[in-house]
Amino acid sequence: xxxxxxxxxxxxxxxxxxxxxxxxxxxxxxxxxxxxxxxxxxxxxxxxxxxxxxxxxxxxxxxxxxxxxxxxxxxxxxxxxxxxxxxxxxxxxxxxxxxxxxxxxxxxxxxxxxxxxxxxxxxxxxxxxxxxxxxxxxxxxxxxxxxxxxxxxxxxxxxxxxxxxxxxxxxxxxxxxxxxxxxxxxxxxxxxxxxxxxxxxxxxxxxxxxxxxxxxxxxxxxxxxxxxxxxxxxxxxxxxxxxxxxxxxxxxxxxxxxxxxxxxxxxxxxxxxxxxxxxxxxxxxxxxxxxxxxxxxxxxxxxxxxxxxxxxxxxxxxxxxxxxxxxxxxxxxxxxxxxxxxxxxxxxxxxxxxxxxxxxxxxxxxxxxxxxxxxxxxxxxxxxxxxxxxxxxxxxxxxxxxxxxxxxxxxxxxxxxxxxxxxxxxxxx
Ligand code: IMP
Numbered sequence: 117x118x119x120x121x122x123x124x125x126x127x128x129x130x131x132x133x134x135x136x137x138x139x140x141x142x143x144x145x146x147x148x149x150x151x152x153x154x155x156x157x158x159x160x161x162x163x164x165x166x167x168x169x170x171x172x173x174x175x176x177x178x179x180x181x182x183x184x185x186x187x188x189x190x191x192x193x194x195x196x197x198x199x200x201x202x203x204x205x206x207x208x209x210x211x212x213x214x215x216x217x218x219x220x221x222x223x224x225x226x227x228x229x230x231x232x233x234x235x236x237x238x239x240x241x242x243x244x245x246x247x248x249x250x251x252x253x254x255x256x257x258x259x260x261x262x263x264x265x266x267x268x269x270x271x272x273x274x275x276x277x278x279x280x281x282x283x284x285x286x287x288x289x290x291x292x293x294x295x296x297x298x299x300x301x302x303x304x305x306x307x308x309x310x311x312x313x314x315x316x317x318x319x320x321x322x323x324x325x326x327x328x329x330x331x332x333x334x335x336x337x338x339x340x341x342x343x344x345x346x347x348x349x350x351x352x353x354x355x356x357x358x359x360x361x362x363x364x365x366x367x368x369x370x371x372x373x374x375x376x377x378x379x380x381x382x383x384x385x386x387x388x389x390x391x392x393x394x395x396x397x398x399x400x401x402x403x404x405x406x407x408x409x410x411x412x413x414x415x416x417x418x419x420x421x422x423x424x425x426x427x428x429x430x431x432x433x434x435x436x437x438x439x440x441x442x443x444x445x446x447x448x449x450x451x452x453x454x455x456x457x458x459x460x461x462x463x464x465x466x467x468x469x470x471x472x473x474x475x476x477x478x479x480x481x482x483x484x485x486x487x488x489x490x491x492x493x494x495x496x497x498x499x500x501x502x503x504x505x506x507x508x509x510x511x512x513x514x515x516x517x518x519x520x521x522x523x524x525x526x527x528x529x530x531x532x533x534x535x536x537x538x539x540x541x542x543x544x545x
Contacts, residue, residue, distance in 0.1 A: 118332060118375055118376070118543045118544060119332065119333045119334070119335065119373060119374060119375030119376070119543075120139055120143070120332075120333075120334050120335070120375050120376045120377075120378060120542045120543055121334075121335035121337065121360045121363045121374045121375065121376070121377045121378070122135060122136050122139065122334065122335065122336055122337055122377075122378045122379075122380060122443075123337035123340065123341060123358060123359065123360050123377065123378075123379055123380070123437050123439070124337060124338075124339060124340025124341065124343075124358065124379070124380055124381075125340060125341055125379035125380060125381040125430050125433040125434065125437065125439060125442065126340050126341075126342055126381055126382060126385055126386070126387075126426075126429065126430065126433065127340055127342045127343055127349075127385070127386065127387040127388070127393075128155075128338075128339045128340040128343055128387075128388070129156070129382075129386055129388065129411075129413070129414070129420060130340065130380040130381055130382050130445055131380060131382065131445035131446060131528055131531075132157060132336070132337070132338075132380050133156075133157030133158050133159050133168070133173055134158075134159065134160070134445070134528055134531060134533060134536075135378070135380055135443050135445065135526065135528060135536075136157065136173040136174075136334065136336050137159045137161065137173050137174075137176065137177065137533055138526075138528075138533050138536050138538075139334050139378075139542060139543075140172075140173055140174035140176075140177045140179055140334055140336075141177050141533075142332065142541065142542075142543050143174060143179060143332045143333060143334035143543065144179060144180065144326070144331045144332050144333070145174070145179065145180045145181075145182060145323075145326055145331060145332070145333045145334070146172040146173060146174025146175070146179050146180070146181050146182070146333075146334045146336055147172060147181075147182040147183075147184055147319075147323070147333060147334065147335050147336065147363070147367050148170070148171075148172045148181075148182070148183050148184060148187050148336050148338065149184040149186045149187065149335055149336075149337070149362060149363045149365075149366030149367045150184075150186040150187060150337065150338060150339075150356040150357060150358060150362050150366045151187060151188075151249070151337075151338035151339055151354065151356055151358070152169075152170060152187055152188040152189065152190060152193075152222060152247060152249050152252070152338075153169040153170040153190050153193040153194075153197075153222075153247055153415070154169070154244075154245040154247045154249045154338070154339070154354065154415060155169055155170070155338035155339060155415070156168075156169055156413065156414025156415040157169070157173055157414065158414055158531075159173060159176055160531050160532060160533070161176055161177075161533065164204065166201070166204065166206075167200075167414060168197065169193065169197060169414075169415060170183070170187070170189070170190070170193055170194055170197055171183075171194075171197055171198070171201070171208065171213065172213075172336055173336060174334065174336075175201070175206070175208060175212060175213065176201075176206065178212070179212070180212055180213075180214070181208075181212060181213045181214070182213075182214050182215075182216075182319050182322070182323070182367065183213070183214070183215040183216060183219060183319075184216050184219070184319060184366045184367030184368065185216035185218045185219050185319070185366060185367065185368060186219075186356065186357075186362060186365060186366020186367065187216075187219055187366070188219070188220055188221075188222050188248075188249055188252040188253060188256070188356075189215065189219045189220070189221050189222060189264060190221070190222035190247065190248070191221060191222075191308045191311075191312055193222075193247075194312075195308075195311060195312075198213075209314075210314045210315050213315055214315060214316075214317050214319055214322060215264060215312075215315040215316055215317075215319070216264070216316075216317075216318070216319040216320075216367070216368065217263070217264050217265035217316040217317060217318060217319075218263050218264070218265060218318075219263060219264050220252060220253075220255065220256040220261035220262070220263050220264075221252070221261065221262050221263065221264060221305075222247070222248045222249070222252040223248075223252075223262065223280070223301060223305075224296065224301070224304075225248075225251075225280070225281075225284045225288070225296045225301070226247075226248025226249075226251040226252045226255075227246055227247055227248035227251075228248075228288065228293060228294070228296070229248070229251040229284060229287060229288060229291075229293075230244055230246050230247065230248045230249070230250055230251050231246050231293075232287075232288060232291040232292075232293035233251075233291065234246065235291075236291055240390075241390060242351060242352055242353075242389060242390055242391075243352070243388065243389025243390040243391070244354075244389065245389075245415050245416055246416075247415075249354060249355055249356075250354075250355040251284075252355075253355035253356060254355070255280065255283075258283075260276065260279050260280050260283060261276075262276045262277070262280070262305070264312060264313075264315075264316045265316060267305060267306075267308065267309035267312060267313055267316075268309065268313055270302075270306060273302060273305055273306070274298075274302060277298050277301055277302055277305075278298070281295075281296060281298055281301075284296065318368075319367065319368060320367070320368030320369065323367060323368060323369050323373070324369070327369070327373055332543050333373070333375075335360070335363035335367065335374060337358055337360070337363070338358070339354045339356070339358045340358055340380075340433070341358055341359055341379070341432075341433035341436055341437040342429060342433060343358055344356075344357055344358040344359055344436075344437075345357060345358075347359060347436045347437075349391045349392050349472070349479060350474070350476075351476075352389065352390050352391025352392070353391075358437075359436060359437045359438065360374055360377040360437055360438040360439070361374075361438060374438075376440055376441065376542050376543075377437065377438045377439050377440050377441075378439065378440070378441050378442070378443050378525065378526070378542060379430075379433060379434060379437055379439030379441070379442050379443070379522070380442075380443045380445060381425075381430050381433075381442055381443070381444055381445070381520075382409075382425075382444075382445050382446045382449075383425060383444055383445065383446055383447040383449065383450055383512075383516075384405055384409070384422065384423065384424060384425050384446070384449065384450065385422070385423045385424065385425060385426050385429075386405075386406075386409070386411050386420040386421060386422050386423075387420065387421045388413045388416070388418050388420050388421070389418075392472070392479045392480050392482065393421055393423060394423075394426060394429075394459060394462055394472070394482045394483065394484045395423035395424040395425070395426045395457075395459045395484050396421050396422070396423040397422060397423045397424065401453070402421075402422045402423060403422075404453075405422040405423075405449060406419060406420065406422045408449045409422070409446055409449040424456070424457040424458065424459060424484070424486070425456075425457075425458050425459065425516065426458075426459040426484070427458050427459055427460055427516060427519035427520050428459055428460060428461045428462060428469075428470055428471060428472065428484075428519075429459070429472055430442075430516075430519075430520045431470070431471075431519060431520040431521055431522075432471050432472060434520050434521060434522045435521075439522055440522065441522060441523055441524070441525030441526070441542070442516075442517075442520065442522050442523065442524045442525065442526075443524070443525060443526040443527070443528065444513060444516065444524050444526070444527050444528070445527075445528040446528070447496045447509060447512075447513075447527065447528075447529060448495065448496045448497035448498075448529055448530060450491065450492075450496075450509075450512075451492065451494070451495050451496055451497065452491065452492075452493060453491040454490075454491050455488055455489070455490065455491055456488070456489045456490075456491050456512060457486040457487065457488050457489070458486065458487050458489065458512075458515060458516065458519065459484040459485065459486055460485055460486070460487050460519060461484075461485045462482035462483060462484060462485060463482070463483045463485060464478050464481055464482045464483070465478065465481055468485065469482070487515075489508075489511070489512055489515065490508055491508065492506035492507075492508035492509045492512075493506070494506035494509075496509050496529055497529055497530050497535075498529055498530045498532070498535045499527075499529045499535070499537065500529070500534070500535060500536070500537060501537060502527075502537060513527070523539075524539075525538070525539050525540065525542065526538045526539065526542075
């Protein structure tokens with residue numbers, strides 16, 4: 117089966133939405149396998165702009181969307197997003213959206229704890245989206261989580277709420293934050309049950325059937341490898357595994373079902389939230405990238421930090437994430453810059469490394485080693501073939517391929533879906 121998985125190869129916001137949308141038009145099923153409504157995908161389809169956080173992007177293209185068990189599901193966020201799409205003329209229901217019944221739920225106490233903890237961290241805050249993602253994953257691993265299927269069993273919800281509140285109210289009290297009452301939470305969940313349960317099913321069965329029928333499945337990653345809870349710039353990461361390997365565990369398929377793994381990378385680098393960012397630019401060039409690239413978070417509206425392309429980091433993401441081909445986005449943002457820099461490694465406490473170290477202090481101390489390249493004067497915006505690109509832009513792409521040790525399989529040259537250069541159909545196997 118020729119499936120495709122798409123993951124971010126930097127710190128998120130690489131323009132996955134557009135690429136996933138482009139690929140979704142060639143797929144039959146689109147699966148989210150990790151993260152939650154901390155993700156933000158902007159899709160521009162036929163002049164309409166859709167902003168999705170939790171729903172698989174393929175829904176906009178009339179495809180079947182599946183939310184896997186690896187996702188943490190905020191019921192209010194889900195229903196709100198469905199409502200918003202409905203208002204834009206797009207009907208979402210159990211006919212085009214299925215949710216793993218074993219997906220853990222985000223409850224109101226999760227964002228409350230997320231925010232209270234961030235406030236308590238002060239200067240050392242992670243810079244989370246405040247959506248309760250971390251606390252919800254903690255409850256999943258702590259074996260306390262209320263899962264979608266539990267909503268059919270009021271007794272289970274009641275018993276789990278007792279356990280959850282014992283844990284959370286102690287923490288909230290300790291942090292000086294308001295505590296939660298069981299009755300209100302229970303009633304809210306029971307009211308949500310009839311609205312959510314029609315979407316619930318063991319999605320692994322559907323995916324198994326899809327596999328036997330040879331259907332094309334697209335696994336849509338959220339966040340990115342450098343935000344992976346194991347492999348990213350810990351602790352400044354999200355709370356899930358963002359690598360392609362998690363597409364299997366996060367949806368209930370075997371590793372051989374994942375297929376081709378595409379890593380999305382911007383032609384430069386951005387990051388939201390705190391944490392190390394060796395190639396960050398605090399100068400006019402950094403501001404220019406931010407303005408031209410419209411670098412504001414889809415979810416939180418926060419301005420993104422901007423910097424040069426970090427090939428050492430993307431190489432690491434390629435290796436760890438299992439990336440077989442890169443999709444390079446937003447090349448046009450670099451149009452007209454006289455000189456470009458690419459980071460090829462780091463100087464860390466006197467040592468030269470080709471990878472970002474894991475230890476916190478070493479990570480913070482990593483100084484980029486740059487290679488300079490001449491920029492190009494022409495425009496790359498809207499190009500639909502390599503022949504339309506300035507020679508120097510092609511040189512930049514080729515150098516990136518060499519340094520990250522992966523081929524560039526697709527190039528996105530504007531927010532419009534069709535302004536895409538694909539060297540081959542990723543679903544062709
Ligand atoms: P959390 O996922 O809300 O816990 O946030 C943890 C870190 O991941 C923070 O630095 C966030 O800014 C970052 N993050 C979470 N989701 C995204 C995303 O979709 N794009 C970029 N960064 C994200």
